[in-house]
Structures are given as structure tokens and as C-alpha cells.
Amino acid sequence: MDKFSTHIGVPVPLRRSNVDTDQIIPAVYLKRITRDGFEDGLFSAWRNDPDFVLNQEAYRAGTILIPGPEFGTGSSREHAVWALQNYGFKVVIGSRFGDIFRNNSGKAGLLVALVEQDVVEQLWDWVDAHPGTAIEVSLEDRVISLPDGTRHGFTIDDFTRQRLLEGLDDISMTLQHSDEIAAYEASRPSFKPATLPVRTAD
Amino acid sequence: MPTTASGPTTLSDKVWDAHVVRQAAGEPDLLFIDLHLVHEVTSPQAFAGLKLAGRPVRRPDLTLATEDHNTPTLDIDRPIADPVSRTQVDTLRKNAAEFGIRIHSLGDKDQGVVHIIGPQLGITQPGMTIVCGDSHTSTHGAFGALAFGIGTSEVEHVLATQTLPQARPKTMAVNINGDLPAGVTAKDVVLALIAKVGTGGGQGYIVEYRGTTIENLSMEGRMTICNMSIEWGAKAGMIAPDQATFDYIKGRPHAPEGEQWDAAVEYWKTLRSDDDAVFDREVDIDATQLTPFVTWGTNPGQGVPLGAVVPTPSDFTDEVDRTAAEKALQYMGLTAGTPMREIAVDTVFLGSCTNGRIEDLRLAASVLQGNRIADSVRMLVVPGSARVRLQAEIEGLDKVFLEAGAEWRAAGCSMCLGMNPDQLAPGERAASTSNRNFEGRQGKGGRTHLVSPAVAAATAITGHLSAPQDLIPAEQKG
Ligand code: SF4
Numbered sequence: 001m002d003k004f005s006t007h008i009g010v011p012v013p014l015r016r017s018n019v020d021t022d023q024i025i026p027a028v029y030l031k032r033i034t035r036d037g038f039e040d041g042l043f044s045a046w047r048n049d050p051d052f053v054l055n056q057e058a059y060r061a062g063t064i065l066i067p068g069p070e071f072g073t074g075s076s077r078e079h080a081v082w083a084l085q086n087y088g089f090k091v092v093i094g095s096r097f098g099d100i101f102r103n104n105s106g107k108a109g110l111l112v113a114l115v116e117q118d119v120v121e122q123l124w125d126w127v128d129a130h131p132g133t134a135i136e137v138s139l140e141d142r143v144i145s146l147p148d149g150t151r152h153g154f155t156i157d158d159f160t161r162q163r164l165l166e167g168l169d170d171i172s173m174t175l176q177h178s179d180e181i182a183a184y185e186a187s188r189p190s191f192k193p194a195t196l197p198v199r200t201a202d
Numbered sequence: 203m204p205t206t207a208s209g210p211t212t213l214s215d216k217v218w219d220a221h222v223v224r225q226a227a228g229e230p231d232l233l234f235i236d237l238h239l240v241h242e243v244t245s246p247q248a249f250a251g252l253k254l255a256g257r258p259v260r261r262p263d264l265t266l267a268t269e270d271h272n273t274p275t276l277d278i279d280r281p282i283a284d285p286v287s288r289t290q291v292d293t294l295r296k297n298a299a300e301f302g303i304r305i306h307s308l309g310d311k312d313q314g315v316v317h318i319i320g321p322q323l324g325i326t327q328p329g330m331t332i333v334c335g336d337s338h339t340s341t342h343g344a345f346g347a348l349a350f351g352i353g354t355s356e357v358e359h360v361l362a363t364q365t366l367p368q369a370r371p372k373t374m375a376v377n378i379n380g381d382l383p384a385g386v387t388a389k390d391v392v393l394a395l396i397a398k399v400g401t402g403g404g405q406g407y408i409v410e411y412r413g414t415t416i417e418n419l420s421m422e423g424r425m426t427i428c429n430m431s432i433e434w435g436a437k438a439g440m441i442a443p444d445q446a447t448f449d450y451i452k453g454r455p456h457a458p459e460g461e462q463w464d465a466a467v468e469y470w471k472t473l474r475s476d477d478d479a480v481f482d483r484e485v486d487i488d489a490t491q492l493t494p495f496v497t498w499g500t501n502p503g504q505g506v507p508l509g510a511v512v513p514t515p516s517d518f519t520d521e522v523d524r525t526a527a528e529k530a531l532q533y534m535g536l537t538a539g540t541p542m543r544e545i546a547v548d549t550v551f552l553g554s555c556t557n558g559r560i561e562d563l564r565l566a567a568s569v570l571q572g573n574r575i576a577d578s579v580r581m582l583v584v585p586g587s588a589r590v591r592l593q594a595e596i597e598g599l600d601k602v603f604l605e606a607g608a609e610w611r612a613a614g615c616s617m618c619l620g621m622n623p624d625q626l627a628p629g630e631r632a633a634s635t636s637n638r639n640f641e642g643r644q645g646k647g648g649r650t651h652l653v654s655p656a657v658a659a660a661t662a663i664t665g666h667l668s669a670p671q672d673l674i675p676a677e678q679k680g
Contacts, residue, residue: 016529017522018401018501022640027621031272031286033246033293045642069522070402073435073501074638075619076337077244078353096402099437100337104353117522157369159229170355171255174363177224177232181260181365184223184234191458191466192236193325195304196263199455200312200323201589 001109003167006138007090009063012053013124019067020074025083038083058132064091066123072101081108091137095120106160113154210476212373213442214408217348221331223365230367236330238360239316240267242294244335248358249297259301261364267298267305270315272621275584275611278308314587314613317341317555322589324454328443328470338555340431344424346443346473371408371437372482379413380490385671388423389654392430393495393505401503404436411441415489421450422561429556430637433502442474494669496542497639497652499530508669514538533641534649542667549632550581550662554618557635558586560593562655567599569659569670570606576665581608584616620645633661
């Protein structure tokens with residue numbers, strides 16, 4: 001995973017609440033077996049609407065998404081994170097997210113910056129007044145900075161922040177504890193079920 | 203950093219603590235995973251990642267794969283027509299063969315929706331940790347397991363290490379008490395609960411459903427409730443195991459036997475929240491006041507009793523709710539104030555991991571028996587698993603459905619998510635026993651009303667949202 005420190009990019013206001021992962025990318029786009037190529041399915045139901053925010057000239061090159069509350073609820077599909085990344089998004093700023101989406105983002109390297117909903121509203125208003133103007137998101141400082149000097153702090157848990165800053169791979173980190181896993185395995189009760197050998201009703 | 207709890211403990215903390223492999227300050231707990239369920243849609247990139255890093259699957263014997271999301275429900279003995287879908291299913295088969303993972307493929311008697319086959323094989327048991335690259339993994343919580351959905355990166359992590367780093371969530375008790383009125387099912391309970399607490403109400407919590415209503419539910423009903431935990435944002439939903447749980451598991455293919463069974467039951471009986479255990483939050487529901495519940499909007503929290511009317515957006519005090527309601531009514535093509543019972547549907551979908559079990563099919567068949575579905579309606583009956591389908595055929599339920607004019611399909615997710623050819627056309631409206639009424643969930647532009655199997659069957663007969671009670675002529679109601 002690439003290291004993440006500071007990102008400067010154009011914010012995109014998505015003034016909608018409850019944008020679930022089915023809306024971020026519908027199921028029919030989930031058939032690919034790679035992690036790329038999902039940008040076509042991103043917000044597919046809205047992309048034909050000329051008024052949709054991503055179709056407005058100022059936001060075409062947007063890299064920072066600012067949705068309403070309850071973004072990324074529903075399905076666990078990590079494709080939602082990949083679709084955002086494949087399209088070019090690096091950061092999502094919002095007040096409430098689906099847990100699995102937030103987790104997936106942390107693993108895949110998409111920064112989810114948590115702020116209060118009134119900060120979201122302030123950012124929306126600012127972006128409306130300055131469409132296409134880049135802002136800065138510093139993961140190191142956990143701060144969103146506007147060109148006029150306004151700064152908004154954001155929240156992200158320490159562990160995810162550190163992993164993103166260092167670009168660490170979770171699996172290698174866990175594999176360093178293989179001994180502890182083996183010790184745990186040795187202590188599991190023998191009545192716990194196993195999938196192998198196969199047992200079926202007939 | 204929460205540490206291992208001492209003193210009175212909740213059910214979820216007991217199961218959590220029993221799976222901690224490693225705890226360190228400033229780090230999430232590393233949890234051991236007892237069962238990893240895998241399906242074709244969320245796994246290919248995980249297996250590709252393993253191959254790239256040259257890693258094996260640590261515990262193939264704790265891993266189980268099936269094909270469900272992307273599979274057709276017609277002509278299942280023929281190659282899958284859509285080449286992209288076929289490639290995805292073939293990829294799972296190849297990965298299973300390469301990594302030595304058990305798979306139940308299309309055509310196999312044990313194939314089916316991943317959350318239906320675990321309990322059916324008896325491999326879902328109390329006190330386990332169960333994960334799957336699928337948000338409705340919460341279903342397995344009905345057995346007192348800690349079960350939750352994960353993303354593909356985490357699928358890869360579990361394949362490689364059989365563990366997951368997890369921050370301990372808060373705990374919530376949902377106390378549901380009282381006898382359910384006639385015609386009210388587990389589905390109505392959970393839809394009413396979500397309407398009350400909102401789609402984000404459970405965020406950050408593991409929820410325990412308890413109370414007399416829950417104790418009196420069948421395992422199928424309990425699964426329906428736990429299934430929809432994710433629809434109000436909960437990390438997982440759990441129900442303490444009891445005699446009904448043990449009876450359900452006993453004798454199933456992977457149930458422990460002999461002394462192992464006794465040891466297991468002895469342990470399972472300890473899996474209850476202690477009487478004085480404290481939850482971070484509690485919610486109370488009076489089950490005696492519930493009626494059949496249906497959704498009008500585009501998230502599962504936008505629901506009302508069947509006897510109510512489509513709400514008026516300006517009645518919502520919260521601005522976000524108001525805007526969401528306006529958008530939902532527009533998408534759903536509904537007018538505020540319309541009685542829910544007057545909403546006509548084109549399609550009825552009976553199936554999914556919420557309501558695709560044998561008990562659901564029996565209930566719907568009992569309503570359809572001797573009736574015809576409306577000419578304007580197509581009804582898809584999609585059993586949750588191949589065995590549910592076989593069982594239904596043994597009981598003659600397939601004939602009831604076919605004689606009523608419904609379609610009898612092969613097992614899978616089908617129209618629950620509209621990934622295979624079973625989809626709504628733009629503008630079409632469905633009454634669906636599944637769990638998500640999101641925009642486009644069942645097909646681009648499709649409109650979904652979430653309902654119970656009983657309401658689904660009655661709706662198919664009348665052509666508009668109805669409960670079985672509505673089918674009884676007025677003079678007989680007394
Ligand atoms: S039936 Fe629906 S909710 Fe259940 S696993 Fe399949 S797609 Fe997901």
C-alpha cells in the first residue's frame with residue numbers, strides 16, 4: 001500500500017444522506033475479478049444526469065468527496081472503495097459512515113476523515129462558493145486546510161492513521177504473531193466444528 | 203483500550219474474550235476466526251492477493267465456499283450464459299481447488315446462499331466467531347455466534363492468518379417482550395425496530411436481542427432478525443443460545459456427537475449475558491403493539507405499519523430525514539398520504555437470506571394455497587438453498603406455488619441484489635422479502651417494498667400491498 005501523508009485536491013460536495021454501497025456501485029458491476037476498472041460503475045445511476053455533481057466541469061477532476069451522513073452503509077463490497085479510488089478519489093470527508101466501508105477504506109488506502117455534520121455543511125457552502133478550488137488534507141496533523149486559512153480538525157483512529165502514514169500491510173503485521181496464533185489454535189476446544197473432512201446429510 | 207472484562211459480562215464480551223489471540227496497548231485485538239465463509243463476488247481479489255504474495259490459506263479446514271450471488275436460478279445445469287459471471291464463478295472454483303477449500307457449487311445439494319447453508323450444515327454453532335465477505339453474516343448471530351461481514355482485504359487477511367484485528371465495539375441490548383399478535387412475524391419486528399432506531403442507530407455496537415418475544419421465536423425467525431442487524435448499522439446481532447438452538451443443531455452433519463456434544467452444550471449454556479451485566483445502551487420494544495410492517499422508501503428505516511399511509515416529508519422534523527424522504531418518494535413514485543394498502547406491485551420476490559428458509563416458504567404457501575396470484579403480478583419463489591428447495595418439494599410446496607401462478611426457481615441470492623438475470627425493470631415495483639430497498643438494488647430504476655413472507659404472498663394475490671387478514675371476506679371477519 002502507498003504511504004499517505006498529505007493530499008491536495010479538489011473537493012466534491014455530494015449533498016445526499018444514506019448513500020449506501022449499492023448506490024456507490026451497483027451489483028451488476030461487481031463481476032470483475034480484479035481490483036481495477038470499477039470507475040465506470042461509480043454512482044452509475046446518477047452519472048447520466050447532467051446536473052450530477054461529478055458531471056459539472058468544476059468537479060470533474062475532484063479527488064476529495066464530501067458526502068452527507070450515513071455514507072457507505074449496507075453491503076460489505078470493497079468494490080465501493082475501489083470504485084472511488086479507481087475514479088481518482090483519495091479522501092472522503094463526512095460525519096457518519098457505514099462501519100464496514102470505513103474499515104475497507106482503511107485497508108485499501110482511502111482516507112476517511114470524520115468531522116461533525118456542521119463542518120460538512122460549512123465545507124459544502126465553502127465549496128459552492130469556490131467550485132474547483134483545491135484544499136489540503138493533512139493526515140499527519142489530522143487537519144483540513146482551506147486556501148483562506150480556515151482549518152478544520154478531523155478524527156481518525158490512531159492505528160489506522162499510523163498504518164496509512166507508513167503504508168503498512170496488515171497481513172505481514174499479523175504474520176509476525178504466528179506463534180501466538182499457533183498457541184491459540186492449540187488451545188481451541190475439540191468440539192469446535194471444522195469444514196473438512198466434508199460431512200453432509202447423505 | 204478495553205481489556206478483558208471482569209465481573210458481570212455480556213454475551214458478546216464472553217465470545218469476544220474467548221477469541222483474543224493477542225492484545226496490545228494502542229492496537230486492536232487480534233481475534234481468532236472459527237469459520238470463514240466465502241463466495242464468488244468478494245473473494246477473487248483476495249485469492250489473487252494471496253497468490254501474489256505466495257501465501258497459503260492458513261486453515262482450509264475452517265473455510266467454506268459456495269456460489270450464490272452471481273448464479274442463475276434457471277437452467278442451472280447449463281453453463282452460465284453471461285461470460286463475466288461465468289468467469290467469476292469459475293475463478294472461485296479454481297481458487298477452491300488450488301487452495302484446498304471445500305466448495306458447494308451450483309447443482310450440489312448443499313449449494314445455497316452462504317448464510318443459509320452454514321446453519322443448515324450445523325456448522326454454525328454458539329460461541330463461534332464467523333466472518334464472510336458479506337454484510338449479512340450477522341445472520342449467524344441467531345445461534346449466539348459473533349458473526350459479522352468484512353471487506354475483501356479482510357477476506358485476504360483471514361485466509362492468510364485465520365485472524366482479524368478488530369477494535370472492540372460497544373454493547374447494546376434490544377429487549378423485545380410480549381406475544382406477537384396474529385399475522386406478525388420476525389420480519390415485522392425487525393422492520394419496526396429499524397424504523398424506530400434509524401439506519402445508523404446501531405453503528406459501533408454489537409447488539410443482543412433478548413426478551414420473551416425472542417425466546418419464543420423459532421431459529422428461522424431469530425435468523426431473520428439477526429440478518430437485518432446490519433440494516434441499522436450494527437456490527438453484529440446476537441441471541442443467547444437456548445434449548446431451541448441446541449435442538450436445531452442436534453443431528454445436523456457438523457453437529458458434535460457423543461461426549462463432544464455434551465461438552466459443547468455445557469459450554470454453550472454459559473453463553474448468556476450475566477443478569478447484572480451492563481450494556482452501553484438499551485432499547486425496548488413492546489411486541490404486543492406490532493402489526494405487519496412494510497417500507498415505503500429507499501432505506502430499511504423508511505417503514506410504516508401496513509395500515510398506515512405514505513408519510514409526508516414536511517412532517518419530519520430532522521432536515522436530513524426530510525430531504526431523504528423527499529428524494530425517496532420521488533424515486534419510489536409515491537404520493538404522500540396514499541394508504542400503503544393501495545400501492546400496486548408488479549413483482550413479488552420470496553427468497554433471500556432474510557426469508558428464504560423452509561419456514562418462510564411454508565408460511566407463504568399456506569397463504570397461497572387454493573389461491574391464484576393476480577394477473578398483473580409475477581412472483582418469483584427462490585429457495586435460499588438447494589436443500590430448502592428439495593425439502594419444499596418433498597412437502598409439495600412447489601406445487602402450491604406453481605398452481606398459484608408463481609415461478610419456482612433454483613437457489614441463490616437472485617433478485618435480492620439483482621446481480622444475475624433476476625432483476626426489476628426500470629420503474630417496476632416489487633414487494634420483496636429481502637433486506638434492502640436501496641435505489642436500484644433489485645435492478646436499475648426498480649422500486650422495492652420490504653415485506654414479510656406472509657405479506658408477500660397476500661400481496662401477490664391481491665396485486666397491492668396486503669396482509670393475509672385482508673384476504674378474508676369482511677363478513678367472515680366478524
Ligand atoms: S440473499 Fe441477498 S442479502 Fe443475502 S447474501 Fe445474498 S445478496 Fe446478500
